[in-house]
Amino acid sequence: MTRRRGTVPRLLGLVIVSAALLAVPPAGASSVSETSRLQERTIRPLADRVQIGAFVEGMQADPTRLKDFETLVGGRTDIASYYYGYGDVFPGDLERTFAEGGRRKILLSWDMGPTRFTEWSSGEHDSYLDQIAAAARGYDLPVFVRPWPEMNGDWQSFQPTADGSRPHGGTYWQFKQAWRYVVSYLDARGATNLRWVFNPTADTYAETTPVDKIWPGAEYVDVLGLDGFNWGKDATWGTWRPFRDIFAQQYNKLTNLHPTAPVWICEVSSKEPLVDDGAPVDPTRDKGAWIKTMLADKTMPRIKALVWFHADKERDWRVNSSPSALIGTRAVFAGR
Numbered sequence: 001m002t003r004r005r006g007t008v009p010r011l012l013g014l015v016i017v018s019a020a021l022l023a024v025p026p027a028g029a030s031s032v033s034e035t036s037r038l039q040e041r042t043i044r045p046l047a048d049r050v051q052i053g054a055f056v057e058g059m060q061a062d063p064t065r066l067k068d069f070e071t072l073v074g075g076r077t078d079i080a081s082y083y084y085g086y087g088d089v090f091p092g093d094l095e096r097t098f099a100e101g102g103r104r105k106i107l108l109s110w111d112m113g114p115t116r117f118t119e120w121s122s123g124e125h126d127s128y129l130d131q132i133a134a135a136a137r138g139y140d141l142p143v144f145v146r147p148w149p150e151m152n153g154d155w156q157s158f159q160p161t162a163d164g165s166r167p168h169g170g171t172y173w174q175f176k177q178a179w180r181y182v183v184s185y186l187d188a189r190g191a192t193n194l195r196w197v198f199n200p201t202a203d204t205y206a207e208t209t210p211v212d213k214i215w216p217g218a219e220y221v222d223v224l225g226l227d228g229f230n231w232g233k234d235a236t237w238g239t240w241r242p243f244r245d246i247f248a249q250q251y252n253k254l255t256n257l258h259p260t261a262p263v264w265i266c267e268v269s270s271k272e273p274l275v276d277d278g279a280p281v282d283p284t285r286d287k288g289a290w291i292k293t294m295l296a297d298k299t300m301p302r303i304k305a306l307v308w309f310h311a312d313k314e315r316d317w318r319v320n321s322s323p324s325a326l327i328g329t330r331a332v333f334a335g336r
Contacts, residue, residue: 053079075333086113117170136191199225232271232279272321288324
């Protein structure tokens, strides 16, 4: 099935080709590093080209928490991000509350529950999908949905694997079939305001699933999503990692799979180095400086959105984990 909104318009294609030609380095740019420097001169810093969003712990039960977050950071959010599971029907009143008539975009993580991929592609959950289709038809704004979020992670019970051995997963091919089925089924029933976010984690170590093995095809994806965190220096996670190092490799893999789709950083944050929150205190690091470096990054031009994960969970990911972190975060929202 070919989805019209997944295709590249002819004029847009010409613009893309023209941009690619403009990006070709002059004859004197002989090294990779020199080429990279030349390209960076034409890319605006991340802070100047992205929409900013947030997940705020407890916001679904109490939507005023997002307003409190905006007061804390001194600016308005462009995207409200939160989580649904199997059996939840959306979009509805909560999305209307957060969207504020279209001022904010809605980004929903959709955990598909204790199911296997083949159950979706065989139609076992059609009645549930019918409820979502009806809700979407009654909702007059776009909603961005990330099914099976972080599906490539080896911690997920629904991770697609070569042998399909995960309890709620299946093989690479079965995942692609399930993704295409869900998108096609809802699209055919009028849920055309749902936008589909293919959202792996930024991790690319040996136990994660290679994204090219499970790519459902550009016609079934509207946005390329990535989740990534700076976990800090400890025995498990290794070292303090800047934003670029966390995302660059997987960003390149995703953008090679889809020639035009925007990239959204759907979850991002850093450990607070002044607190022993699972990784030891590291007084040589500063979360505010980490945020500042992230905002100045000019290497991944297709990143169009950045969603902060504001929660005290595995680490203290909150924007106000220290005065320095809050100052850095306020720079993100300055003038919004």
